[in-house]
Amino acid sequence: MQNIDLNKKLECFNDHWSPRIIASVNGQEVKLAKFEGAFDWHSHADADEMFLVLDGSFTMEFRDRSVTLSKGQMIVVPKGVEHRPIAEAECSVMLVETAGLVNTGDGEETDRTTSAMWI
Amino acid sequence: MQNIDLNKKLECFNDHWSPRIIASVNGQEVKLAKFEGAFDWHSHADADEMFLVLDGSFTMEFRDRSVTLSKGQMIVVPKGVEHRPIAEAECSVMLVETAGLVNTGDGEETDRTTSAMWI
Numbered sequence: 001m002q003n004i005d006l007n008k009k010l011e012c013f014n015d016h017w018s019p020r021i022i023a024s025v026n027g028q029e030v031k032l033a034k035f036e037g038a039f040d041w042h043s044h045a046d047a048d049e050m051f052l053v054l055d056g057s058f059t060m061e062f063r064d065r066s067v068t069l070s071k072g073q074m075i076v077v078p079k080g081v082e083h084r085p086i087a088e089a090e091c092s093v094m095l096v097e098t099a100g101l102v103n104t105g106d107g108e109e110t111d112r113t114t115s116a117m118w119i
Numbered sequence: 120m121q122n123i124d125l126n127k128k129l130e131c132f133n134d135h136w137s138p139r140i141i142a143s144v145n146g147q148e149v150k151l152a153k154f155e156g157a158f159d160w161h162s163h164a165d166a167d168e169m170f171l172v173l174d175g176s177f178t179m180e181f182r183d184r185s186v187t188l189s190k191g192q193m194i195v196v197p198k199g200v201e202h203r204p205i206a207e208a209e210c211s212v213m214l215v216e217t218a219g220l221v222n223t224g225d226g227e228e229t230d231r232t233t234s235a236m237w238i
Contacts, residue, residue, distance in 0.1 A: 001181060001200065006171075006191045023195050025169045025215050028147055030193075050144045052125075054191075062120060072125045072173075074149075076142045081120065096144050096215060 006032065006054060010092050012119045017112050019095055019103055020119040031095040031116055035087035040112065042105025043082045047098035050076045056091030060084075125151065125173060129211050131238045136231050138214055138222060139238040150214040150235055154206035159231065161224025162201045166217035169195045175210030179203075 009022050009032055017039055019031035035058050051060065052074035059068045060075055061084045067075055077083050104113045128141050128151055136158055138150035154177050170179065171193035178187045179194055180203045186194055196202045223232045 001179075001184075001186065001194060001196065003186050003188055004193045004195075006193065023169060023193065025167045025195055026147060026198075026217050028145060028215070030169065030195075030215070048144045050142060050149065060120075065120075067120065067122050069122055074123045074125065074142065075120060076123075076144055076149075077120065096147070096149070098145050 006094065009119055010034070010054070016090070017103065018114055019116040021116050022119060024099065025096075027099055028096050029099045029101070029116070031097070032119075033093050033095060035085055035091045035093060036089065038086045039084055040104055040110060041082055041084045042103075042107060043080055044097075044101060045080055045106050047101050048076055048079050049083075049101070050074060050096040051085070052094040052096075054092040054094055056087065056089060058085050058087035058091040058093070061086060125213065128238055129153070129173070135209070136222065137233055138235040140235050141238060143218065144215075146218055147215050148218045148220070148235070150216070151238075152212050152214060153209055154204055154212055155209045157205045158203055159223055159229060160201055160203045161222075161226060162199055163216075163220060164199055164225050166220050167195055167198050168202075168220070169193060169215040170204070171213040171215075173211040173213055175206065175208060177204050177206035177210040177212070180205060 023030040
């Protein structure tokens with residue numbers, strides 16, 4: 001039951017596409033991540049994913065459309081839906097997703113695959 | 120799969136202590152609320168509650184301490200822990216909690232009791 005300061009947590013890491021866990025809520029993990037460039041197409045068969053932009057902006061690509069999100073805007077990607085986030089410049093994001101979720105989805109592991117660690 | 124703008128959603132209501140649902144994620148609801156004054160002591164036996172300050176500040180009182188939160192700061196109140204939020208001035212908050220959770224907790228209903236509606 002402590003004060004979790006998002007900006008202070010964001011200062012703890014600089015790498016892109018590697019979410020860090022900052023809190024746990026009813027089996028969900030709250031994570032922070034920094035996006036820059038294009039991530040990989042992927043989906044999560046059993047988990048919705050929420051993305052809230054804390055700083056900057058990014059575009060969530062789907063197979064049939066894309067949605068651009070700026071600071072203070074969020075989106076929920078439903079389970080099973082293929083998606084790919086792209087950020088032209090560095091973008092800080094808060095995620096809410098099922099505990100233990102792997103960032104690259106249900107396919108084969110890549111060098112970007114991580115299930116995140118606590119900060 | 121749409122852009123949910125927190126500021127636009129906050130413009131949709133003005134009443135205090137009456138959370139509105141803006142998204143659903145893996146059985147959790149993401150809500151917005153405006154706090155002003157003191158809420159009632161309560162707890163939720165089966166649900167953690169996350170509070171992220173979007174604007175302003177408030178203090179989460181516990182029976183043995185209190186934690187003051189400003190914009191960009193959050194806290195998770197674990198299930199079963201008695202708490203009472205107090206805001207000296209209006210404060211906008213994002214909550215993540217189990218779907219259907221009642222704001223006044225497990226005790227008797229009051230005139231502030233609501234399980235929230237979608238906006």
